[in-house]
Amino acid sequence: MEDVAREAGVSGQTVSRVVNARGYVGAATRERVEEAMQRLGYRPNSAARALRSGRFRTIGVVMFSFSSYGNQRTLDAIAVRAAGLGYALTLIPVESDARDTVAGAFRRLEEHAVDGIIIVIEAHQLDEADVEIPQGVPVVFVDSNRGAEHPFVDTDQAQGARLATEHLLDLGHETVWHVTGPARSYSAERRREAWQQTLEARGLRVPEPLQGDWSARSGYEAGLRLRELDEVTAVFAANDQMAIGVLRAFREAGRDVPGEVSIVGFDGLPDAAQLWPPLTTVQQHPERVGALAVDVLVAELDEGERLETPLVGTELVVRGSTAPPR
Amino acid sequence: MEDVAREAGVSGQTVSRVVNARGYVGAATRERVEEAMQRLGYRPNSAARALRSGRFRTIGVVMFSFSSYGNQRTLDAIAVRAAGLGYALTLIPVESDARDTVAGAFRRLEEHAVDGIIIVIEAHQLDEADVEIPQGVPVVFVDSNRGAEHPFVDTDQAQGARLATEHLLDLGHETVWHVTGPARSYSAERRREAWQQTLEARGLRVPEPLQGDWSARSGYEAGLRLRELDEVTAVFAANDQMAIGVLRAFREAGRDVPGEVSIVGFDGLPDAAQLWPPLTTVQQHPERVGALAVDVLVAELDEGERLETPLVGTELVVRGSTAPPR
DNA sequence: GCGCCATGTGTCAACGTCAACATATGCGAC
DNA sequence: GTCGCATATGTTGACGTTGACACATGGCGC
Numbered sequence: 001m002e003d004v005a006r007e008a009g010v011s012g013q014t015v016s017r018v019v020n021a022r023g024y025v026g027a028a029t030r031e032r033v034e035e036a037m038q039r040l041g042y043r044p045n046s047a048a049r050a051l052r053s054g055r056f057r058t059i060g061v062v063m064f065s066f067s068s069y070g071n072q073r074t075l076d077a078i079a080v081r082a083a084g085l086g087y088a089l090t091l092i093p094v095e096s097d098a099r100d101t102v103a104g105a106f107r108r109l110e111e112h113a114v115d116g117i118i119i120v121i122e123a124h125q126l127d128e129a130d131v132e133i134p135q136g137v138p139v140v141f142v143d144s145n146r147g148a149e150h151p152f153v154d155t156d157q158a159q160g161a162r163l164a165t166e167h168l169l170d171l172g173h174e175t176v177w178h179v180t181g182p183a184r185s186y187s188a189e190r191r192r193e194a195w196q197q198t199l200e201a202r203g204l205r206v207p208e209p210l211q212g213d214w215s216a217r218s219g220y221e222a223g224l225r226l227r228e229l230d231e232v233t234a235v236f237a238a239n240d241q242m243a244i245g246v247l248r249a250f251r252e253a254g255r256d257v258p259g260e261v262s263i264v265g266f267d268g269l270p271d272a273a274q275l276w277p278p279l280t281t282v283q284q285h286p287e288r289v290g291a292l293a294v295d296v297l298v299a300e301l302d303e304g305e306r307l308e309t310p311l312v313g314t315e316l317v318v319r320g321s322t323a324p325p326r
Numbered sequence: 327m328e329d330v331a332r333e334a335g336v337s338g339q340t341v342s343r344v345v346n347a348r349g350y351v352g353a354a355t356r357e358r359v360e361e362a363m364q365r366l367g368y369r370p371n372s373a374a375r376a377l378r379s380g381r382f383r384t385i386g387v388v389m390f391s392f393s394s395y396g397n398q399r400t401l402d403a404i405a406v407r408a409a410g411l412g413y414a415l416t417l418i419p420v421e422s423d424a425r426d427t428v429a430g431a432f433r434r435l436e437e438h439a440v441d442g443i444i445i446v447i448e449a450h451q452l453d454e455a456d457v458e459i460p461q462g463v464p465v466v467f468v469d470s471n472r473g474a475e476h477p478f479v480d481t482d483q484a485q486g487a488r489l490a491t492e493h494l495l496d497l498g499h500e501t502v503w504h505v506t507g508p509a510r511s512y513s514a515e516r517r518r519e520a521w522q523q524t525l526e527a528r529g530l531r532v533p534e535p536l537q538g539d540w541s542a543r544s545g546y547e548a549g550l551r552l553r554e555l556d557e558v559t560a561v562f563a564a565n566d567q568m569a570i571g572v573l574r575a576f577r578e579a580g581r582d583v584p585g586e587v588s589i590v591g592f593d594g595l596p597d598a599a600q601l602w603p604p605l606t607t608v609q610q611h612p613e614r615v616g617a618l619a620v621d622v623l624v625a626e627l628d629e630g631e632r633l634e635t636p637l638v639g640t641e642l643v644v645r646g647s648t649a650p651p652r
Numbered sequence: 653g654c655g656c657c658a659t660g661t662g663t664c665a666a667c668g669t670c671a672a673c674a675t676a677t678g679c680g681a682c
Numbered sequence: 683g684t685c686g687c688a689t690a691t692g693t694t695g696a697c698g699t700t701g702a703c704a705c706a707t708g709g710c711g712c
Binding site: 351376380 | 692693696698699
């Protein structure tokens, strides 16, 4: 900076003013300074800036390693939006949901230079770990309901699950079986609740849900059980991967999908459209969720203002895996 | 820090020594200082540290938005390993491979506080954009061959493709058809080359490869063409997603897999095991690639030493989608 | 003609840390 | 006894930036 100042024949402060477009700078001076910066390849030193201002222009993201496709896409969207707003992103991975590793992540976070934090971890898992959220730093939750204390951004799980269930019922199925996500997952629970309420609202029998863990393998295992039950004609899996597993179980046994059994997933994995049969699913928009999370956080950081956070809607995408019952 | 020093009745420098475990500190003093740090909740200020030391203990990762599953897993592994070594991770997303956005990413990078950079972008796309890599900062490439200038870490694409092709040939197929990745992809090219060389080595006919773009949809489209050709009995798709599409095309036409046609993918997507039929594939280890990339970079950062970077091997996972020809 | 204000620029200090240097004590070797 | 060295601690200044303040100049209103 000093070199630039000398080169342009001004003081360091004026260079600072040009860089930050703050305060009065004469047009000719600005030009001289800009030219000097160009010539010398000057880049402001972010460490010094941060030291001086106490702000890092960096957002920390805490996220499980081995995260779901949806969360990966959310992260992606967070990165893009943050970059667009001039924020860098610092990723703090959490290797497992063991209490100490989550706590460790937060401890690491405190040493890191972040102005705000986006937490992309399902809240139930957090509760269990009973981790204390860092104080004094704005926090936004994604995919959870830590709600009261901090803003949270999420997909409208209930609406999506309702769409899926109603689609099957509207096709004429007498009831809908459900493969859930893991017990400790907030979104899994919301989907299960909405499925159940939809059935109850129509006065229909609510079959015992089968527990999965998001993985295609767990969907397959649920499918093995479902295919033994003759009365099963419609299955709503809480995500696309488990739907893939359910699909396998039925087809492996020579049962036709959608002829004998209809299957709906949840997520909108791009590949789900290329399964055979193509999977009917609930399309989520993790990219909107991620962008919204950044907007909410940055609004709080820059303007100190707390934005409204509507749930992000989903749409049903009807493909070949669903049909009226025989 | 000053508060801690006062609390412990020592100078700031001694606190610094305790924190960094450098220089001589009396045992009793150390204990007093540590207790004071604990009591006051002291965290070293990373900005000041960075300003002082010129090192940020941060690694920048440049990566395409909408990246493949493998790259996501690589990122994940990078994050975990970096955290383990006490490095923070800054993510710089590149939204598209348009020349200006890639260039923009590097420009942003120069302003960011990173000690080293890991670039997870296929080199061919980089070449095209003709982007200048930042000078004076150690760079490691993943998934590409920018090689000569900078270290690079990658999966042994050729070995994997050879495994896949030989598996099909060993089953007795007369030749193997190939669905490639995008033309500009380095790994796609390596897989195609190895497939071709394997066939040539056995003096077999090399069918015209079909071009895909990694997506399941493109695999489906390739499959539509392949299923018109009666002589096709074995297909090697350059990734699992395209294999899913190929699979769909055949099954949709009532063609049996693996009865009439065998299909092999590449990647080792966890869900590929739950397809019907379960997909034979080449298992990659992106987590090893990511960890290795960090190790190489950190070796250069901390020890100034350039590590050997062996290619990361793959294994063939034989499942239900391959069988001897009828 | 005087004061006021908008404009343009410079000086200084401080952000929190740590390397370099200075200082102090005690112990063993000659 | 005194010199040298290992050990233990304190003082100072600098890293690069920017906020606060000071100081100019010139135009406008009265």
